[in-house]
Amino acid sequence: MKRFLIPLGIFIVLVIFLGIGLKLNPREVPSPLIGKPAPDFRLALLSDPSRQMSPADLRGKVWLFNVWASWCGSCRQEHDLLLSLARQGSLPVYGMDYKDQPGDAQAVLARFGNPYVETFIDLDGRAAIDYGVYGVPETYLIDKNGTIRYKHTGPLTREVLDGKILPLAKELQR
Amino acid sequence: MRLNMKLAQRAGLAIFALWFPLAAVAGEAVPVAEDPVLEQRMIALSEDLRCLVCQNESLAGSRAELAQDLRQEIRDQLRAGKSDKEVINYLTQRYGDFVLYKPPLKPLTWLLWFGPFVLLIGAAGGFYLYLKRRGARLAGESLSAEEKQRVEALLRNNGNES
Amino acid sequence: MIPELGHFSLILALLLALVQGILPLAGAARNNPAWIAVAKPAARAQFLFVAIAFGALAWSFLSNDFSVINVTRNSHSRLPEVYRFTATWGSHEGSMLLWTFILGMWTVAVTLFSRHLPDDMVARVVGVMGLVSFGFLLFLLSTSNPFLRMPMAMDGSDLNPLLQDPGMVVHPPILYMGYVGFSVAFAFALTALLSGKLDASWARWSRPWTTAAWSFLTIGIMMGSWWAYYELGWGGWWFWDPVENASLMPWLVGTALIHSLAVTEKRGSFKAWTVFLAIGAFSLSLLGTFLVRSGVLSSVHSFATDPARGLFILIFLAVVIGGSLLLFALRASQVGLGGRFALVSRESFLMVNNILLLTATGSVLLGTLYPLFLDALGLGKISVGPPYFNSVFVPLVSPLIFLAGLGPLARWKQVNVPELAHRLKWGFGASVVAALLLPFTQETWQPLVSLGILLALWIAVTVVISVRARMRTAAGWSANFYGMHLAHLGVAVTVIGVTMVSSYQTERNMRMAVGDTVTMQGYTFRFGGVTDVTGPNYTGARGMLEVSRNGKPLTTLYPEKRVYVASGMPFTESAIDYGFTRDLYTALGERLDGGAWSVRLFHKPFVVWIWIGSVLMALGGFMAITDRRYRTSRKKGRVQA
Numbered sequence: 001m002k003r004f005l006i007p008l009g010i011f012i013v014l015v016i017f018l019g020i021g022l023k024l025n026p027r028e029v030p031s032p033l034i035g036k037p038a039p040d041f042r043l044a045l046l047s048d049p050s051r052q053m054s055p056a057d058l059r060g061k062v063w064l065f066n067v068w069a070s071w072c073g074s075c076r077q078e079h080d081l082l083l084s085l086a087r088q089g090s091l092p093v094y095g096m097d098y099k100d101q102p103g104d105a106q107a108v109l110a111r112f113g114n115p116y117v118e119t120f121i122d123l124d125g126r127a128a129i130d131y132g133v134y135g136v137p138e139t140y141l142i143d144k145n146g147t148i149r150y151k152h153t154g155p156l157t158r159e160v161l162d163g164k165i166l167p168l169a170k171e172l173q174r
Numbered sequence: 175m176r177l178n179m180k181l182a183q184r185a186g187l188a189i190f191a192l193w194f195p196l197a198a199v200a201g202e203a204v205p206v207a208e209d210p211v212l213e214q215r216m217i218a219l220s221e222d223l224r225c226l227v228c229q230n231e232s233l234a235g236s237r238a239e240l241a242q243d244l245r246q247e248i249r250d251q252l253r254a255g256k257s258d259k260e261v262i263n264y265l266t267q268r269y270g271d272f273v274l275y276k277p278p279l280k281p282l283t284w285l286l287w288f289g290p291f292v293l294l295i296g297a298a299g300g301f302y303l304y305l306k307r308r309g310a311r312l313a314g315e316s317l318s319a320e321e322k323q324r325v326e327a328l329l330r331n332n333g334n335e336s
Numbered sequence: 337m338i339p340e341l342g343h344f345s346l347i348l349a350l351l352l353a354l355v356q357g358i359l360p361l362a363g364a365a366r367n368n369p370a371w372i373a374v375a376k377p378a379a380r381a382q383f384l385f386v387a388i389a390f391g392a393l394a395w396s397f398l399s400n401d402f403s404v405i406n407v408t409r410n411s412h413s414r415l416p417e418v419y420r421f422t423a424t425w426g427s428h429e430g431s432m433l434l435w436t437f438i439l440g441m442w443t444v445a446v447t448l449f450s451r452h453l454p455d456d457m458v459a460r461v462v463g464v465m466g467l468v469s470f471g472f473l474l475f476l477l478s479t480s481n482p483f484l485r486m487p488m489a490m491d492g493s494d495l496n497p498l499l500q501d502p503g504m505v506v507h508p509p510i511l512y513m514g515y516v517g518f519s520v521a522f523a524f525a526l527t528a529l530l531s532g533k534l535d536a537s538w539a540r541w542s543r544p545w546t547t548a549a550w551s552f553l554t555i556g557i558m559m560g561s562w563w564a565y566y567e568l569g570w571g572g573w574w575f576w577d578p579v580e581n582a583s584l585m586p587w588l589v590g591t592a593l594i595h596s597l598a599v600t601e602k603r604g605s606f607k608a609w610t611v612f613l614a615i616g617a618f619s620l621s622l623l624g625t626f627l628v629r630s631g632v633l634s635s636v637h638s639f640a641t642d643p644a645r646g647l648f649i650l651i652f653l654a655v656v657i658g659g660s661l662l663l664f665a666l667r668a669s670q671v672g673l674g675g676r677f678a679l680v681s682r683e684s685f686l687m688v689n690n691i692l693l694l695t696a697t698g699s700v701l702l703g704t705l706y707p708l709f710l711d712a713l714g715l716g717k718i719s720v721g722p723p724y725f726n727s728v729f730v731p732l733v734s735p736l737i738f739l740a741g742l743g744p745l746a747r748w749k750q751v752n753v754p755e756l757a758h759r760l761k762w763g764f765g766a767s768v769v770a771a772l773l774l775p776f777t778q779e780t781w782q783p784l785v786s787l788g789i790l791l792a793l794w795i796a797v798t799v800v801i802s803v804r805a806r807m808r809t810a811a812g813w814s815a816n817f818y819g820m821h822l823a824h825l826g827v828a829v830t831v832i833g834v835t836m837v838s839s840y841q842t843e844r845n846m847r848m849a850v851g852d853t854v855t856m857q858g859y860t861f862r863f864g865g866v867t868d869v870t871g872p873n874y875t876g877a878r879g880m881l882e883v884s885r886n887g888k889p890l891t892t893l894y895p896e897k898r899v900y901v902a903s904g905m906p907f908t909e910s911a912i913d914y915g916f917t918r919d920l921y922t923a924l925g926e927r928l929d930g931g932a933w934s935v936r937l938f939h940k941p942f943v944v945w946i947w948i949g950s951v952l953m954a955l956g957g958f959m960a961i962t963d964r965r966y967r968t969s970r971k972k973g974r975v976q977a
Contacts, residue, residue, distance in 0.1 A: 004668045007612065008661040011619075015654050017705070020712035021632035022646045029226055030717055032270040099239070125243050132268035134226035134240055203852035203863065206845045206925070206934045213845070224719045229634045230577055232721070235570050237906075275721025277706075282715055286706045290699035290728045297691040305679060312676050 031132050031151040038065070038142050039130035046097055046105055046119035053118060055146060062172045064093045064165070065140040066116070066156075067128055070104035072136045078155040082115035085161065091169045095119035098128050098136050141165055143172045209253070216249050219258055222275045223265065232275065339404050342392025343483040349385035349436075350473040356382055356443075356466030360459035364531070372455050375462040376447040382469065383440030390437045393482050394424045402489040406430060406482045412494035412902050414873040422505050423495045428629055428639040429482035431508060435625075436472045438509065438516045439465065446520060446545075452967075453541060460530055464523035471652045479645045494873065494902030503563040511556030511583065515621040517549025518586060518614075521593065525614035526660060529667040539601035539610065544966045546597060546614070550590040551957030557583050558950035566910050568636075571921045571938045573837075573946055576725040579637040581704045582624030585697050589617040592693040594957075595686050603748060604674030605683055608664075609690070611671075615664060619657040620697070626653055632708055678750040685743045685751075692736040699728045730784075737791040737831060740824050741798035745805075763797035778840050788835025795828035815963040823956025830949025836942035843939075845925070849932040857939040859920060860884045864892075866924070866933060874898040876909075879924040879933060883913060895924040895935070919943045 033039075042054045055065075066082060068075040086093055095116035097105040102121055109116075122128050131140065134153075141150040150168055152160055207213035217234050223244075225236035233241050233248075244265070251261050265273050277283045356378035363371025393406070397420045402408045410427045411420055425434040443465045450458045476482070524542035528534040560583065565573045574580060593613040600610040626632075629639050630646025677683040703720045711717055745756060771790035775781045799821045806817065846854050848863035855861075864880035876898035883890045893911035900907065913920040918941045925934030 004608070004665040007616075008658065008665055011657055011661055014705075015650065015658070017709055017712050018626065018630075018632060018650055018653075021708045022630060022643055022650065024632070024708070024711050026632065026634040026707070026711070027229075028717075029269060029272045032267065125240075126247075129243065129247060129268065132270075134269065201849075201852050203846040203848045203854045203935075206847045206928070222721070222723050224721065229636050230575075231636060235568075235572075270717065272717045272719055275719050276723035277718045277720055282710065283706075283718070286702060286720065286724070289702050290695055290732065293698050294691065294695040294732070297695060298688075301687055301691060305684070308673055309676075312673060 028153055029132075029134060031148070033132055033148050034151060036148060038140070038146050038148050039127070041120070041122075041127040041130065043096075043120040043122060043127060046095075046102055046109075046116075046121055049102060049121065053120065055142070058094070058142070059146055060144050061092065062141070062143050062169050063117075064091050064169070065096065065131075065142055066093055067096045067098050067122075067131070067133050067136050067138045067140075069098045069100040069136050070108045071100060072098075074155045075137045076112070078137055078157075079112050079115070081156050081158060081161060083113045086115035091166065092117045096128065097121050098133065099123065099125045139165075141169060141172075212249065212252055215252055215258070216245060219252075219261060220245055220248060223262075224273050224275055226269060226273065233273075338392050338395050338399075339401065339483040339485065342389040342396075343481070345385040345388040345392065346433075346473060346477055346481075346483070349382050349389065350470065350477060352378055352382035352385065353466050353470035353473055357463055357470050358466075359463075360466070361463035361530075364456040364459045364463070367456070369455070372459040375459040375466075379440075379443045379447050379462045379466065382466070383437075383444045386433075386437050386440045386469075386473075389483075390424070390433055393430060393433060394421060396483075397421060397424050400492075402492055403485050403487070404482075405484045405486050408486070408489045408492045410495050411492040412873055413491050414901065415492075415495055415500070416872050418502075418505060419495055419500045422499070422508075425508050426495050426499050426504070427482070428645070429476070429480045431512075431639070432472065432476050432480050433482055434508060435512050435516060436469060436476065438512045439469050439472065439519060442513075442517055442520055443469070446523075457527055457531065457533075457541075460527035461520070461523040464526045465519055468519055468523075468656065471656065475645075475648050475652065479642070479648050492902070494900060497874070497898070497900045497903065497905060497907045498567060500873075500900075501563065501567055503559055503567070507556060507559040507563055510552055510559060514549050514551075514553025514556045514590075515583075515586060515624070517545065517552055518590060518618040518621050520545040520549065521614040522618035522660070525611045526663065528611060529663050532667065532670065534607050534611065534671050536601050536604050539597050539607075540966065542614065543594075543597045543601060544961045544963075546590065546593055546617075547957045547961050550587070550594055551954040551961075553583070553587050553590060554950055554954040554957065557587060558947050558954070561950075562947050565943075566912055566921075571841075571843075571910070571923075571940060573943065575636070576703075576722045577637065578633040578635040578704050579624075579628050581700050581725075582620075582627050585700055586617050586620040586624065588693050588697040588700070589613055589620055592690045592697075593617050595689050595693075599683055599686050600674070603677065603683060604672070605677065606687065607671045607674060608668035611668060612664060613690070615657070615660045619653075619660070622649075622653050622656065626650060627704070633704065676749065680746075680751045680753060682743060682746040682748045682751070685739055685746050689736060689739050689743065692732055692739070696729060696732045696736075699732065700725065703728070734787060734791060737827060738794060740827055741791075741794045744802050744820065744824070745798055759801060760798070763801055764794065767793040767797055780839075782839050785835055785839045788831050792828040792831045792835070795824050795831075799825055799828075816960045816965070819956045819958075819960030819963070821956070822959060823953045826949045826952030826954075826956060828949070829945050829952055833942045833945030833947075833949060837940050837946070840941045841938060841943075844937045846935050846937060847928055847932050848935045849930065852932075854935075854937060856937055857918075858885055859890070859939065861920075861922070861935075861937055863933070863935065866927075869896065869898075871898065873902065874900045874907075877924065877927075879911075879922075879935065881911070881922050881935070883920060893920070893922050895922045897924045914944060916944065917942060 038055050040054055040056055042052050045051050045053055064085070082093055085091060093115050095118070097119050099122065105119070109119075120127070131138075137155055139152045139156055140148050143149050149172060150165060152165070205213070220233035221235075223233040225231045225233050225238055225241045227238045227240050228236045233244055248261055251264065256264075262274070271277060277286060279287055355374065359371045359378070360375035363369070363374070396404045396407050397411055398417065400407070400411065400413050400420070406427055406429050410430070411423045415423065423430070425431045443462060446458070446461055446465070450461075521542050524538065524545065528538045560580070561573045564575065565571060593610065596606050596610045596613055599606050626646070626649045628635070628637070630649060631643070632646065703724050706720050707718050745759065767790055770793055771786045774789050775785040778785070803821060842857055844854060844856055848854070850863060850865040853860050853862045860883070862882040862884070864882055866877045866879045869876050869878045876896050878894050878896045881893045881895065883893060891913050893913060895911040896909035898907045898909060899905070908923050910921060910923045912922070918939060921938035921940055923936040925936055927933055
């Protein structure tokens with residue numbers, strides 16, 4: 001009798017896992033970069049392409065790094081949220097314009113408002129690869145020492161921002 | 175629609191017959207890749223890597239833009255003299271083990287890699303024990319007269335049928 | 337109006353399925369002939385209403401009724417008529433309806449071909465199938481109703497271009513014939529557990545149904561593989577995608593079931609095991625449905641997913657499979673042992689076959705679900721892909737194929753080892769020598785090629801020995817015997833195809849301007865340029881490649897690149913010159929600067945053998961079903977208990 005129960009036991013375990021699986025997103029890739037230093041780069045700025053900047057220049061600040069593009073529809077979804085964050089002023093937002101025409105990106109910012117302190121221009125997407133970007137928008141929280149502390153894939157939501165990013169940023173700013 | 179294709183193919187064959195002399199003067203095509211050997215290495219490598227934005231495709235098979243960029247990155251790194259291992263390290267540092275279609279052997283994947291063979295050995299062992307127990311139980315049952323008859327019938331019937 | 341008729345029919349079918357599921361089972365338990373008699377008419381009426389619903393959906397597609405959401409999402413007014421029809425099962429909802437429709441077909445088939453079975457047994461089989469059908473109809477009506485309406489849309493968003501293919505006309509129905517066909521074996525197994533009558537005649541009755549389902553599944557998988565080969569543009573024939581694995585797992589267990597049914601029927605052994613496999617094969621069909629439709633795994637082929645659907649199927653799975661396994665645990669221990677056999681006997685060989693097949697199934701399941709396990713435990717994300725499956729599968733399947741040669745020559749109960757060795761030594765020796773030498777005719781010698789050839793030759797040689805031995809005796813025609821050998825030969829043919837194409841494929845990615853030529857494996861491809869094409873619902877570019885060999889024109893291939901109007905998505909249509917010993921596979925790539933195009937050219941030796949072999953396997957299965965003894969009734973099966 002007992003050994004005939006083995007298949008049922010295995011099946012029950014399987015069902016539990018499948019049940020948990022229903023709540024997970026198989027396509028979301030966790031970043032191995034969390035807790036690691038933010039990869040360095042030196043890129044031209046959207047505000048003035050003759051000027052270059054690097055994340056190293058932001059040492060000593062806690063900042064939000066938002067990868068976006070003018071051709072990215074879901075980036076528009078989070079735009080208002082970023083604008084309100086920028087107005088609030090508690091956490092500076094730096095953008096990276098991913099594989100885009102700088103002119104298009106400037107037009108978007110002119111039309112919908114500019115939440116970014118500065119926006120890096122990543123024309124060929126190389127810098128984004130270093131950050132493990134696989135779909136825009138993606139958002140990283142970087143601390144005073146230049147360490148990546150949090151990553152969000154996909155458009156930011158109010159819940160993620162208020163529930164995770166801002167409390168963590170507050171803690172890091174101390 | 176397929177029928178149309180057939181017709182078109184036949185028509186094409188006719189055109190071909192007319193054109194054939196021209197073929198002799200045509201040039202030899204060149205590979206798209208500048209360095210076919212390197213390209214082969216890149217493809218072999220990227221076949222075992224997962225395209226991150228796709229549903230479930232290899233980096234080699236995907237037409238997604240990120241996949242193209244990553245293929246180019248792999249190409250560049252190989253050209254710069256990096257080993258396959260270094261390229262794979264480069265990718266796992268950025269995207270984690272998720273990019274590897276062949277999960278690395280580590281405690282978390284022991285069950286994955288050894289599971290099938292443990293299962294096989296376990297099942298074979300279980301079957302052997304079952305046979306021994308079964309033999310003992312069958313030996314314990316003495317045959318009734320009716321059963322003996324059945325056994326004989328079996329022996330007769332069982333010659334050649336599969 | 338017609339969609340409402342379909343909707344209403346589905347509701348009636350649901351009620352009838354409930355009747356079909358409850359009354360006959362209760363009747364069989366209480367020995368109430370009136371309730372037992374409900375089984376057949378209820379099953380047939382249920383099928384009739386599902387058929388009406390199916391027809392209504394097909395009609396909505398054919399008549400471009402864009403007020404039906406399902407039609408709007410999966411069709412387009414400019415979609416050719418054939419594909420408007422096949423779009424009926426192109427979506428999640430429609431394919432679920434097809435599933436239920438086919439379940440009804442199998443149930444009706446059981447009611448028609450079971451005249452020689454005891455009434456209470458038929459009632460139980462039909463009852464179990466009724467309950468399964470009830471679950472699916474409830475699923476359709478509650479989460480996946482294909483008849484929902486909305487304000488009339490201007491036009492549809494088109495059927496997924498990958499599905500706009502002649503292969504998709506027949507592939508899903510045949511595949512489902514296989515998946516759903518295992519429900520018959522499942523219902524027979526539950527019947528045996530419920531009634532406690534688990535004897536050799538039970539195995540004899542469920543054998544042809546199992547073999548039929550298995551044969552359909554074989555063809556279904558083969559078509560899926562072939563479709564992926566020509567349609568996905570990469571010339572691969574198996575990707576170890578979760579959806580493919582979901583079809584492979586029931587196939588592997590079904591294969592094990594066919595073999596263990598043979599033992600149970602012939603020798604009365606392994607009864608509990610056989611019942612377990614019958615439950616397992618159908619359970620894995622259901623699990624596959626869950627995996628494809630719940631979104632827990634990411635796959636190239638998955639349907640649009642919805643967590644509510646996933647939850648419903650999971651609960652359904654838990655009830656159906658959990659209930660069956662519980663019943664199994666309660667009843668299986670009471671089953672007798674069956675005939676005696678030695679450690680080296682055909683019984684043992686078949687059990688080893690089963691162990692290998694189940695281990696292979698377990699590995700596929702483990703590999704498919706392992707990322708999910710780790711993720712669920714919060715241990716990170718990994719991917720498990722072809723390198724894993726190949727490295728685990730080959731060592732498990734190789735001994736299995738070796739046994740397929742040995743098994744049919746082994747005697748039941750006890751093998752006379754010296755005698756068997758004597759009969760086989762020449763055949764084995766010749767296979768080894770040929771396997772070592774044959775690869776030298778190709779450019780490189782590779783150990784895996786020799787292994788593949790050895791296994792294929794070994795099967796071929798043993799089939800010849802076995803058939804010759806039978807012809808020498810007075811034994812007459814046996815569809816079962818020859819069907820089995822045909823199926824085994826099919827395995828050999830598939831093994832050759834897999835071995836050759838995996839080891840000796842040539843691939844080129846060339847830059848070709850008009851008039852440029854490429855020579856590969858003795859074939860010369862001349863690029864004749866690209867012309868624009870306009871299809872009914874797409875526009876595109878058609879390349880022209882003239883193929884010649886030794887200066888003699890052979891054929892002209894027209895690989896295409898299409899952009900479908902409604903979705904705007906680009907797709908590659910490969911062009912293939914099929915051949916018995918090689919395929920020439922071409923695909924048009926991108927337009928490059930200077931008017932040239934990138935063109936992919938493949939030389940794929942023996943690739944069609946993969947599918948020819950699969951067809952032979954299925955034909956072997958269909959042949960075995962015609963065996964006379966499945967039609968003669970209870971008398972003969974009684975001799976062996």
